[in-house]
Amino acid sequence: MKRKHKRLTFVAIGLLALGVATALILTAFEDSIVFFYSPTQMIEQDVPPDRRLRLGGLVEENSVARTDNSGFVRFKVTDMVHSTPVVYEGILPDLFREGQGVVAEGRLIDGVFRADEVLAKHDENYMPPEVADALKESGKWEEFKGAMTQGDPSAMPAN
Amino acid sequence: MKLSRMLLPWAGGLTLLLGIAGLWFALFDSPPDYQQGETVRIMYVHVPAAWMSLFCYVVMAISAGVGLIWKHPVADVAAKGSAPIGAAFTIVTLISGAFWGKPMWGKWWVWDARLTAELVLLFLYLGYIALIHAFDDPKRGLKAGAVLALVGLINVPIIKFSVDWWTTMHQPASVVKMGGPAIDASMMVPLLLMAFAFKAYYIYVLLLRMRAEVTAGKVRALRLRQAHGAV
Numbered sequence: 001m002k003r004k005h006k007r008l009t010f011v012a013i014g015l016l017a018l019g020v021a022t023a024l025i026l027t028a029f030e031d032s033i034v035f036f037y038s039p040t041q042m043i044e045q046d047v048p049p050d051r052r053l054r055l056g057g058l059v060e061e062n063s064v065a066r067t068d069n070s071g072f073v074r075f076k077v078t079d080m081v082h083s084t085p086v087v088y089e090g091i092l093p094d095l096f097r098e099g100q101g102v103v104a105e106g107r108l109i110d111g112v113f114r115a116d117e118v119l120a121k122h123d124e125n126y127m128p129p130e131v132a133d134a135l136k137e138s139g140k141w142e143e144f145k146g147a148m149t150q151g152d153p154s155a156m157p158a159n
Numbered sequence: 160m161k162l163s164r165m166l167l168p169w170a171g172g173l174t175l176l177l178g179i180a181g182l183w184f185a186l187f188d189s190p191p192d193y194q195q196g197e198t199v200r201i202m203y204v205h206v207p208a209a210w211m212s213l214f215c216y217v218v219m220a221i222s223a224g225v226g227l228i229w230k231h232p233v234a235d236v237a238a239k240g241s242a243p244i245g246a247a248f249t250i251v252t253l254i255s256g257a258f259w260g261k262p263m264w265g266k267w268w269v270w271d272a273r274l275t276a277e278l279v280l281l282f283l284y285l286g287y288i289a290l291i292h293a294f295d296d297p298k299r300g301l302k303a304g305a306v307l308a309l310v311g312l313i314n315v316p317i318i319k320f321s322v323d324w325w326t327t328m329h330q331p332a333s334v335v336k337m338g339g340p341a342i343d344a345s346m347m348v349p350l351l352l353m354a355f356a357f358k359a360y361y362i363y364v365l366l367l368r369m370r371a372e373v374t375a376g377k378v379r380a381l382r383l384r385q386a387h388g389a390v
Contacts, residue, residue: 011227015313121328122330123331124336126333126346128191129190
């Protein structure tokens with residue numbers, strides 16, 4: 001075996017081993033790499049109330065309610081299977097809308113998620129307003145959105 | 160050297176042409192987004208820069224690997240030349256992303272898988288640059304750097320697929336995805352123009368850097384010979 005062949009084999013085996021090791025590590029730490037949990041995951045995992053975590057999903061249609069004379073906002077975050085009520089005091093980001101993705105950070109206390117930070121999540125769709133309007137007019141909007149969220153694991157986690 | 164002299168004006172011209180056309184479309188002749196409004200225009204810089212940050216790294220790691228295994232001097236020069244360009248693209252990605260994240264998400268930076276992995280990529284570039292210059296014997300530096308570049312290669316698929324494997328703040332892929340792009344044609348044109356402009360820019364600067372490196376090597380050799388001749 002020539003020296004350069006030896007080096008090639010060495011590098012190839014090294015990279016392969018590294019790949020396998022990384023895959024194992026990433027799988028093992030999956031829970032801490034995910035940025036947020038869906039409402040369903042929150043219910044299933046029975047999280048302790050003192051643990052800070054992030055809740056992600058879509059803001060449920062017609063669920064946003066602002067309480068008068070206070071900065072509190074109530075809304076529901078849904079993954080189309082379960083939804084979690086959220087209470088938040090503060091300024092909402094521009095992109096915060098019903099039907100749009102959102103990530104809230106806070107604690108889950110007695111089934112209500114008390115958020116101290118709300119971030120708007122943007123999805124992967126880019127289009128001019130006219131196209132969006134045309135889709136809505138032709139009634140294709142729901143179909144389009146549905147197809148999009150189904151193919152998008154982060155907007156709507158499967159489990 | 161001859162090939163690079165021939166390619167240089169082409170790469171430079173293409174960069175200018177595509178860059179001007181891309182910027183024209185990106186800034187003036189493309190619609191605002193239905194959700195993001197005018198802020199969508201940051202994407203035309205951010206996304207090509209992010210693609211290039213990965214592309215440069217792959218080129219750098221493969222060149223470094225070829226240099227390590229087959230001891231090809233041009234490969235070493237290509238790896239060494241790619242590193243700062245890739246690092247610059249990574250910085251552009253991170254900064255333009257922050258400018259987009261503040262108005263859209265509400266935060267400059269979040270520690271999700273995509274953003275963190277891209278930051279690690281920057282450190283890999285900087286580590287490689289520091290490592291190849293850390294030895295008195297440049298050959299040893301390149302060797303150590305090549306090992307780092309190859310090990311860091313594992314980060315590239317992590318960045319690309321981070322948005323599919325885990326829940327992230329960053330949105331999933333819009334262009335290269337199953338079921339076709341989720342981006343309107345009117346926005347795809349400037350995006351692709353900018354992407355090719357960035358690629359041509361990379362080729363241009365890489366060729367310049369490689370020529371400079373080869374010339375510097377020649378100058379070193381001449382000086383050495385002169386010094387020996389003088390003794």
